[in-house]
Structure formats: C-alpha cells, structure tokens
Amino acid sequence: MNIGIIGTGNMGRILAEAFIDSGAIKAESLMVTNRTIAKALELKKVYPGIQVAEKAEEVARYSDMVFICVKPLEIHALLGTINSFLKKEKCLISITSPISTGQIETLVNCSVIRAIPSITNRALAGACLLTYGEKCNPEWKNRAYDFLAKISSPIEIEQELVRVSSDIVSCGPAFFSFLLQAFIEAAVKKTGIDKERATKMASAMIVGMGELLSQGHYTLPTLQEKVCVKGGITGEGIKVLEKGLGDLFYDLLDATHTKFEEDLKKAREQYSTN
Template structure:
C-alpha cells in the first residue's frame, strides 16, 4: 500500500484528511502528517493514534509516495523547495491552490502533479471536488485520488482552463450562497416583525428543502420556478425582479473573481 503524506492542517486539510480516514479508504498507519502548528493535530492524534505525526515536512516527504499539500498558495513553492531532495519523479504531488497553474509547479518539481479544488461542503460529504491530473499521472494513480475524494462528495474531472470558473461554482459558492441568504434574511426582518435570526432559520430550512427537491426528487430548476411562481401570482412578481437584477450582478461577480485569479497568477509567475 502506498504511503500518504499530508503537509498543512488548516480548515480544508482538517476536513479532507478526516473525511478520508473516517471513510476507511485511507488507513491511518499509512498516513504521515506535518504542520506549522502541531497543537492543531491533538484531536487527530486522539481519534487516529496510528497516524504518524512528523517532526517536519521533510520527514513527511521521506515517508510518502503521495503528498497532499494543504498549504496556502504563496507557501506551495517554498514547501516544495524545502522537501525537494526527498522527492522523486515517481512522487505524486496533489495541491489545492486554484490560481497556481500546474505548469508553474512543474518548473520546480518534475514528478507527477494533480490539482484539486475541494469544497468546505466535503465536511458533510456533499458538494463537488474538481480534479485535474497532469498527463504523467497514470490511470491507476488518478483513480486512487479520484476515489479518495469520492468518499467526501462528488468528483468532476475538468481541464485546468475551466478551474477558475469551476472554483467559483463549487468552492467559492458556499460563501456566495450564504451571503445571498444572509441579505435575504436581513431584508425579511426589515419588512416584518421577524427577527433576523428567525428569518435566517426559516430561510435555511427552506433552502435545505429546495435542495432536496432539486437533488432527490428530480425537479429541474425551471420546473421548480414554474411550480411556485404561478402566472399572475405574488412569487412571479418577485421572480421578475430577480430576472431583471441578477444577470448583471452575477456577470460582474464572475468578471471580478476571474480578474482576481489573473492577478494572483501574474504574481505567482514572478515568484516562480
């Protein structure tokens, strides 16, 4: 069985690694972990005592055939350079930095590279992880990574060129959706005797039910809108407002986030 290393244990590293271990597909005695803040690993050590806690990133790399980098985008280069002498062309490196192209990573590491865009929704085994494998990654190696991520949600294989917008759809959207419904609850409270907390609770429950209708009952989006927004009714008037305002809003959202991806990418090109 291949040995798996995890470098970095922030919020996403915590969600993904624990999801892998709790699924049973990843055995704790095959896992080595290192992080800048060892105190974060106390719960992991308690729940999975067979996981090896490394003294540093070099030890993790030396112990591993496959290495997951759950570090910040700006740290990826420095971590790879730190562990480079412990890597080989057979090492499979998986990282989660959306704006960091595999071509740039390839300038400092000549092994196998996979780029993954995970989602915080993996914590509840839902949502979609976007995955892009470099050509040198074999089918067997790709399947192993894909199946690991299937233990914490769905997997969609994509071309790297689509990862910017894909990240907006799957990884950024929990924040976008939460913000939209936060504002919805504020305005509901402003126009009623409901507190913001009461409105928010009702909206979350309704959002959950709406998701189940779409996901479990097979409603199409248009079908659901038509079922609720009957002709000449109150809901239809609200939908007209959304039809008028949302296209421009979301167009601007995508333009802004894509521009930010491009800015970060140019900064990274200078760094590499």
C-alpha cells in the same frame, strides 16, 4: 496507502476530517503537519490515531499521496524542501487554483494532480475539480479519482476553466451563504420574525432544495417553474429579482478573475526561474 496533508488550515483540516469520516482511510494511515504545529495537534485531539509530523519533509517521506494545502505563493519554497522525498512512484496533489500542474512538474518528478475541493466535501457531498499533470501516471489518475470520490463528485476540468469552475464549486458556498443571510436579515427587519427561526427555516429550505436536485426530482429551471405559479406571489418576487439582479454576477466574476490574474502573475514570476 499512506496519505499526507501539509497544511491543516481550513481546507486541509476539512479534507482530513472527510477522509477519515468517509472511511476512505484509517486515521493511522494519515500524517499531517502545519507551520503552526498547534493546529495539527488540535486535529489529533479529535482523531487520536493520526500522526503529527514536525516537518513537511517527514510527511513527504511517509506518504504515497501527499496533499499540499498551503497558500499559493508558499508552494514553490515548500517543494524545494520536500522534492528529494517525492519519489517517482508517489503522487503530489495541490489544492490551489493559481498554480498549474505544469508549473509544479518543473520542480518534482512524481505524478502531479490539482484537486480543488469544496467546503461541501466535509459533508461527503459536492464536487472536487481535477486537473492531471501531463506526466501523471495513469494508475495515479484512477487511484486519486477513486479516493476523492469517497468524499465528493470528482469533475475533470481544463486549465482555462479553472477559475470559473472554482467560483462555482469552491467559492459558491460562501457567495450563496452571503445571499441567504441577506435574505434572512431582510425578513427579520421587514416582518419582525425572530432571526433564529428565520435562519432555521432558510437552512432547512436550502438543504431540501439540494435534495430535490440531488435526487433528480427537478432541475433548477423546472424547480422554479413548479414553485412559481402563474399570477402567484412567488412570481411577484421573481420580477423583483429580475429587475434588481442586473449585472451582479457578471461583476462578481470580474472581481474574482481580476484577483486570479494577479495571483497568476505572481506565480509565473516564481516558476519562470526554473
């Protein structure tokens, strides 16, 4: 199966690297392109076997499964240039949340899937959110699921859960990285521990915590219970968190959902003309 990636920015490159490193495909079966072609050529320096195309049309013509990894409002125009190469037997996969499979299906005749990845997929871990188009061939549903399972744990979601699911899966690593860095900075300022060692400790802690959950030793609640001994030091810290957390995550979700609604409105304006 030939795979194409249009857009080798952060997430497009992560997918290319994960697909090859996982063994899901051979480098020779991957064709990529990018508006700034130098980014695609940088990827080829690491994986010499991949093919770099100058135009998106070449990728669409070559590929059985085409991943679109461009900004949401760029997709409409892009589909106009590659539509004639997206034959019915092919599959188009968009990785952006504001554009629905239904909107894309108004412009193309091939199978359509939305797959929202996570940066954790670079480590061949974490989730990938799937929404299938109404006209998607059942065979492509299975093939895409199995393919993405090589780099992630695919989870099918409904349209109404796209934003909150993306907040958890796709945005979550950035949110919790921010919180962990704030924890480290406080430790450095408060105690004098050097930042390098504090960062090493915190990184090892978060990786170890992930392994505990992944291997099924604990759930999030039981993990907290095991560490938080009654009357102990951890319990005092939990009290501070309970008091200080307030509506932080409610406010966070309000902010992401407000921005999402703005993006949805702009997208509807583009696709309403079709």
